[in-house]
Amino acid sequence: MIINISELLSTPGKSVDYQIPIEMDAFCVGGESYPFIKKEMVRLNITNTGDREITISGRIEAALAIPCDRCLEEVVTPFSLDVEKTVDLKMSDEDRINDLDETSYIDHSSLDVDQLVSNEILIHFPMKTLCREDCKGICFKCGQNLNLGECGCDRESLDPRMSAIRDIFKNFKEV
Numbered sequence: 001m002i003i004n005i006s007e008l009l010s011t012p013g014k015s016v017d018y019q020i021p022i023e024m025d026a027f028c029v030g031g032e033s034y035p036f037i038k039k040e041m042v043r044l045n046i047t048n049t050g051d052r053e054i055t056i057s058g059r060i061e062a063a064l065a066i067p068c069d070r071c072l073e074e075v076v077t078p079f080s081l082d083v084e085k086t087v088d089l090k091m092s093d094e095d096r097i098n099d100l101d102e103t104s105y106i107d108h109s110s111l112d113v114d115q116l117v118s119n120e121i122l123i124h125f126p127m128k129t130l131c132r133e134d135c136k137g138i139c140f141k142c143g144q145n146l147n148l149g150e151c152g153c154d155r156e157s158l159d160p161r162m163s164a165i166r167d168i169f170k171n172f173k174e175v
């Protein structure tokens, strides 16, 4: 949701509390899309400190479904994030993006809450997601989730070319 902050920006000393819903259904990054399992209202306090500067403080409570790196089962991954930002409005939007190395969520009149949330989740996105530490993954032959039980596939013969050679060898011996 985009909120209009033009009045706040033009009134030094003004401070406003917001509760804003997250509107996007999923967090998207690198061509992947992770659906929100939980999203609470984003609580934000935005204060015009005077001197063309605003502070944003708030809290994001949400959870995403992220596939396990090994078995691809969805793992509910919570995000409880504190937001503390100071935005220097004297800088151009472009300079600010370069400075913060993030996509701009704010301009001279509005603040894009979904974009702010996306930026924060990206910073805190886990490098690795496992459904459990000893996840057994999936069988590379039949695709069964091995946490749910053995499928009975022979996973010893890793390379099909090797097993072909072994078969030839076996036939040769039988002759």
Ligand SMILES: [Zn+2]
Binding pocket: 068, 069, 070, 071, 072, 073, 130, 131, 132, 135, 136, 137
């Ligand atoms: Zn797993």
Ligand SMILES: [Zn+2]
Binding pocket: 139, 140, 141, 142, 143, 144, 151, 152, 153
């Ligand atoms: Zn299998």
